Amino acid sequence: MTSTTTLGTALSSEHRERLMRLAREVSVDAGTRLFEEGRRADRFWIIRTGTVTLDLRVPGRRPAVIESLGHNELVGWSWHFPPYVWHLGAEAMSPVRAWEFDADAVKRLCDEDPEFGRAVAVWVGKVTAQRLHAARVRLLDLYAPYGSGSAI
Numbered sequence: 490m491t492s493t494t495t496l497g498t499a500l501s502s503e504h505r506e507r508l509m510r511l512a513r514e515v516s517v518d519a520g521t522r523l524f525e526e527g528r529r530a531d532r533f534w535i536i537r538t539g540t541v542t543l544d545l546r547v548p549g550r551r552p553a554v555i556e557s558l559g560h561n562e563l564v565g566w567s568w569h570f571p572p573y574v575w576h577l578g579a580e581a582m583s584p585v586r587a588w589e590f591d592a593d594a595v596k597r598l599c600d601e602d603p604e605f606g607r608a609v610a611v612w613v614g615k616v617t618a619q620r621l622h623a624a625r626v627r628l629l630d631l632y633a634p635y636g637s638g639s640a641i
Contacts, residue, residue: 495561496535499612504605511595512588523564523579530573531592533565539585543577545624547632552578556623566620568592569613577620 496505515534517523523534526546534541541564544552555577558564564587567575573592599606 496563499615500608504608507598507602507605508590508595508609509588511590511598513590515587515589517581517585517587519581519583519585521581523581524575526575526578528575530565530567530575532589533563533568533592533595534587534589536560536562536564537586537588539587540582541579541585542582543579543620545577545628547628553627555627556620557582563613563616566613566617569596569610570617577624 500508512535514537517539519539523541524530526544536559538560541558543555543558543564545555547553564579565575567573567577569592595609599609
């Protein structure tokens with residue numbers, strides 16, 4: 490992921506501090522599914538240590554791994570956009586330590602402070618655009634004629 494979408498560079502120190510007041514530290518064992526495509530998106534995570542993969546269901550095939558995420562990266566953006574259902578799945582590939590956020594609490598804070606809300610929206614929007622691009626390239630690499638995904 491590009492440095493402009495990691496927590497350290499995506500939000501100002503003031504906005505990071507406000508967001509982190511809502512954080513809860515969690516540990517996730519390797520092999521644990523954080524969420525499944527199509528289910529309700531009510532939280533998100535920022536990875537402290539470990540690796541999480543994002544995957545996409547492909548009918549008749551195993552889920553396609555779209556991207557691997559690590560330190561300071563956002564896991565989950567679907568909580569920010571109606572109808573608040575996961576567009577991808579996610580699995581811990583190693584033991585993961587992360588900050589977990591309740592989506593409703595963050596959305597309330599965004600509503601109370603429009604400047605903070607805009608900063609979060611821009612951050613989540615950039616992450617969403619990057620993830621959609623990664624999904625497109627990965628699916629072209631997997632299922633299109635040779636080399637179709639690399640010339641973007």
